[in-house]
Amino acid sequence: MSLSKTVKRELYEKLVLADRIDRMIYGRMMQGKLIGFYHPGEGGIAPGVAIGHHLTKDDIYTPHHRAHGIPGMLGKNVPVERYLAEHTGKETGCCKGRSSFHWSFPEYGIYMASGYIGFQFAPTVGWGWAAKRKGKGQIVWCSAGDGGYNQGRAHEAMLMAMNWKLPVVFCCENNGMAIHATVASMHPTEHISSLAKGYGMPAVIVDGQDVFAVAEVAKKAIRHVRAGKGPIFVETKTLRFREHDIGTPDLAGHMPRSEEELADLRRRDPVLVATERVLADGVLTQTQIDTIGEQADVRVAEIEQFADESTIARPSEQELMEAVYAP
Amino acid sequence: MSLSKTVKRELYEKLVLADRIDRMIYGRMMQGKLIGFYHPGEGGIAPGVAIGHHLTKDDIYTPHHRAHGIPGMLGKNVPVERYLAEHTGKETGCCKGRSSFHWSFPEYGIYMASGYIGFQFAPTVGWGWAAKRKGKGQIVWCSAGDGGYNQGRAHEAMLMAMNWKLPVVFCCENNGMAIHATVASMHPTEHISSLAKGYGMPAVIVDGQDVFAVAEVAKKAIRHVRAGKGPIFVETKTLRFREHDIGTPDLAGHMPRSEEELADLRRRDPVLVATERVLADGVLTQTQIDTIGEQADVRVAEIEQFADESTIARPSEQELMEAVYAP
């Protein structure tokens, strides 16, 4: 079940765009042009792009929080300028500029972000239950980090999804770290996906630096759950090139990660990996690649412009009070 | 590693006593001579007796809530008359008559009961951490039911205990039911102990109706963790002959369990099984068995007398206010 040339091209375009948006947001944060915090995606953007790409608009998805879900949103064709507008406090933001970073695109099956790591596990049960009960082939993709799977909520969701054979993919975007903690010290086995064994859930492990490899696995996993075969676990082994969130030192435990270590990791940059692949496989020429880069820059500029030109949201207290309860 | 004759005799005595205390409490509840509720143990008392028996006074133990932990307390030689006094609201109760059923025998390493299923998982991490840090060979035995292992807390405790190689036995007293829910509908695999696989934790399954079999497994498991080899999982397959708690109908799902089903289960009564074994193995004669029964009745009468003759605890509001904070 290999990917078509068209799909590969689309994935490559989205990957490049995800990368440039991430750098743009990083830059804005450093310039003070963002509200709250940002968790840079560099090194770990491939899984989201690949996963989102294979989901239909109706499918329910919690993109992983790294890069604030943007790779996954791009994958799913969400208008991410509305995310940037939100994160800059604008009226055009996806949550009317109220949420700082708690995005929500219900019309795209992306209901929510939350300040709680592991928040997605509880509603995943409900989304899966609803999807199954409606019986229209909708599925749920629940992504979380290696740290996220430390949450007891993960156990409850996997248990219940298996009991009910819900159409849910449990995905771990394992970048080997959670803030400063290394996965080696926070999980007792080599793979997070070993958890799936406890429930008799099938599991796949894939190289998360290779957007095409993840896309193939995602496609198969989605087919599996859409066919009513119950949950499946997908672990993507990925990386984090930068600090956890901008402003926090980049430590492993309490020691800084070394320049060498980081340089080493960067050899596995997902854009680098993908570029080599598309060139080698004859999917794209260098000229095409350059064009894609330029188009991405144009799109990045558009996104910034949209956010920057939108009006700051400053509703009155009264207006806000009226927005607390649904009519 | 088979059990000595003496140990078998002691186990048998405690089993018979646990059985008669359980029936006594059942009777008292029906007569209105108990406070709050009672979850009868009949059918499921062997694991507690066997486990408690192999723990030292210092070891930390959360006996399973069925039969309100009394089999495990007897195993560990706790003066259970103080539990009955508690459950009847007396000054001599193990919590001064304030707790209804929230027993606590800190001097026996039994810190607490709680109204929350799965409460024991969180402190188990702390008990295990403390035991390891003290390095005096103390261990923790954490028992919960098949329903208890549905709690996300179980995941967090198993994960952390494995990370830190804590001296903890995770035990599931699986009686196939949680109130009305059957384990078949609430857990996706045949054995709860399959969860251990997720953490690379060794697991053993044992016939929970056979007090001697459980005792052998418990002894080995305790030796394993005491030797610093990290956590181990023990699943005892056991039964529940009566309703979940007195007053609640005895249903599986929403259908009553049938007379035949219950009669069938009763063929595996732990006292019956043990009696056959001790007779067959020449551990005890019928006369000795009769004597053990008589002695148990005497002890039961003593326990009741202790509770009945103690004064009802009715401290003033002022006295209670002074007991809220430790000095």
Next chain:
Amino acid sequence: MPPEKNAENTRELAFIEALKEAYIEEMERDERVFMVGQDIQGGIFPHTVGLVDRFGPERIVDTPISESGMYGTAFGSAQEGFRPIVDFMFGGFTYVTWAECSVTTGQYYFLHGSQIPLPIVITLAVGTGQRLANDHSMGLHGSFFPQPGIKVAMPSTPYDAKGLMKAAIRDNNPVVIPWHMGLMMDRGPVPEEDYIVPLGGADVKRVGTDVTVLANSLQLKNTLEVAGKLADEISMEVIDPRSFEPFDMDALLRSLEKTNRLVIVDEDWERGSFAATISARVMEQAFDLLDAPVTLVTFPNMPIPGGYMEPYIAPNPDKIETAVRAVCR
């Protein structure tokens, strides 16, 4: 308009039967309504017994003892257009998944730009009387009450139980309905025809002139008992808030204009309670109406003991009488 409580088509029902009628009628009215909880197919409390025969296990959904997954079944499906009723059995179990059912639920609609509603009813059995001690006896209305974005109402009669539950199910917001175990078997008139008791409407359960007593749930019953007993000496007006959020401040102020004295009875701790909040609001909004300080009858600030202590530690008729007499002195 709700039908008269003593209309012709009114029968006597137990509190718990009234609750059950609300579930049945709303599930029949609206396919999207369903229930999820633990052992609700069997029924730990009688309010769900038999529902599975009528609606099947697809709509009377039992879950493992996994409160976050159980609550998540409601939360996620509500976003997908269902209208779940989630039954927590004993109220204290909400604390097991508190992040989800308090702040995440309360903030969802507002913080995410008021886009899609989150119609969830959270129901729970609460209260003293079973002598199960603190964790099984505490009231949870006071814990949900401060959470913005969540409504909280608590019935004290079979009529209100059915009417408030139906209003909650039809509301497009998360609504918490704790119900007191001590009222479970109380009987009272319940009309057969469709009605709701709107959230946010208090009810004058007894008219009086000397003092207003605001009391809910089991404590309303205790208060009415005291009002009867003292009738010859003190004329007590007894108001049932029914709904804590939204709260019917107008009804309270109307009563205070007449009585100028207020006692609030609340089966909760004083610290951070609904009772204290209303006292503070009365202070701010009606200082000049008061002839005596507002007095609270709540738990002393200790965990609720079990054993024989509960009846004299919890609010009870004696304590209410003492407070009423003191305020009217």
Next chain:
Amino acid sequence: MPPEKNAENTRELAFIEALKEAYIEEMERDERVFMVGQDIQGGIFPHTVGLVDRFGPERIVDTPISESGMYGTAFGSAQEGFRPIVDFMFGGFTYVTWAECSVTTGQYYFLHGSQIPLPIVITLAVGTGQRLANDHSMGLHGSFFPQPGIKVAMPSTPYDAKGLMKAAIRDNNPVVIPWHMGLMMDRGPVPEEDYIVPLGGADVKRVGTDVTVLANSLQLKNTLEVAGKLADEISMEVIDPRSFEPFDMDALLRSLEKTNRLVIVDEDWERGSFAATISARVMEQAFDLLDAPVTLVTFPNMPIPGGYMEPYIAPNPDKIETAVRAVCR
């Protein structure tokens, strides 16, 4: 007796450095004291940075993102004789394991017969100013405050931060110490010698005669700003409760005897708040002292919005000034 704040051996320290000194001194004093949390070896907030070099990973314990197991490490080890400090990072994360850190903790000592103490310090960063919206900004003192068996205190100066933290660590009960992120880098005098600020003692941070303002934490700072600004018009007495439970009612009443007016500023929702509770207590205990109704400055009852809204939705100097002026009218 605490040493004078301006004794010779007093240095200027940042709030967060003062907290850290408390940890260090108490860990050196007492082998049983240790810290547990997430990423405290690295340090998300500077109060733990470097501690692991001094005390090793055995006493600066990092856990997975498993709040119940993390809190359980504290709870269980406290029963075994240790004296844990558990750091929840952002305060809202306590809700993830709320059953454990609220009711199970608060009831343990009392319900189980007052047998063995449970000395745990729960510390958490709270407050607005980071513009991270509701779940990362809400105050948690109001949620812990009602829980019987738990003490809650909140420092507003480096001096109090060190002194309250040390008192909490030495206390034999669960003590919650939220600290406001907006104060993190504030500097102030801190004596070098050993001292504690006893739990339950309020502090008059500014003497005045016209109106008493009870304000804590960042809002204390805002209140002092307003007091300075209005000095020529209105003489504000500013009291820092420092400790919510136990609460120093005597200090408040002493002040009210002089001013007869009270504003309470509390960075929390009004519903079920500390502020409302104190208003209710003042009503009951000091009705006759009041020349004007007690007025609260709190959040409006909505989830705390992020974006540009936080500064004008949260309590702030403008809102405090308005309330003070209204009460003094």
